[in-house]
Amino acid sequence: MHAIVVYRxxxxxxxxxxxxxxxxxxxxxYEASRCGIERIAQYDAVVYGGGLYAAGINGVKLITNNLDxxxxxxxxxxxxGASPPHEEAIRDVTEKNFTNEQLESLCFFYxxxxxxxxKLGAPDRFLMSLLRLRLKxxxxxxxxxxxxxxxxxxxxxxxxxxxxxxxxxxxxxxxTTSL
Numbered sequence: 001m002h003a004i005v006v007y008r009x010x011x012x013x014x015x016x017x018x019x020x021x022x023x024x025x026x027x028x029x030y031e032a033s034r035c036g037i038e039r040i041a042q043y044d045a046v047v048y049g050g051g052l053y054a055a056g057i058n059g060v061k062l063i064t065n066n067l068d069x070x071x072x073x074x075x076x077x078x079x080x081g082a083s084p085p086h087e088e089a090i091r092d093v094t095e096k097n098f099t100n101e102q103l104e105s106l107c108f109f110y111x112x113x114x115x116x117x118x119k120l121g122a123p124d125r126f127l128m129s130l131l132r133l134r135l136k137x138x139x140x141x142x143x144x145x146x147x148x149x150x151x152x153x154x155x156x157x158x159x160x161x162x163x164x165x166x167x168x169x170x171x172x173x174x175x176t177t178s179l
Contacts, residue, residue, distance in 0.1 A: 021047055
């Protein structure tokens with residue numbers, strides 16, 4: 001199997017996961033800005049990963065806009081986020097980023113990442129400041145919201161190598177003739 005792992009990472013979580021996945025699969029590893037669909041389409045298995053921003057997967061359109069060129073290949077997409085992997089949140093991310101038809105051509109994985117406000121660029125820090133104000137104004141924030149508020153002052157990192165196991169197993173076990 002000839003595999004490629006492509007990622008976009010603003011804070012390093014997706015990059016760490018991508019590196020581990022590439023290592024486990026013996027795959028080539030590229031940052032998305034250095035790799036176009038022409039290169040990606042040359043591989044038998046494709047893994048794409050990016051962080052979540054307002055439930056959107058950073059750069060995932062590189063894959064979703066080109067699924068026709070990846071037909072017959074093993075395709076996995078992962079997203080990293082600071083929130084625990086609640087079923088409802090994962091469903092929201094899936095619905096926001098993929099059509100039902102696209103989900104027939106790929107498999108989605110949520111890998112818990114982290115949050116470090118200081119690592120964000122100016123535009124993202126501005127947006128996260130707005131979210132912080134909104135959360136502070138809530139009368140009854142959820143446990144996840146309280147955790148996010150605390151993370152503004154104390155960065156959190158939930159990236160763990162063992163989290164990649166289901167994705168790696170998917171890539172290794174899927175038969176391309178069934179796709």
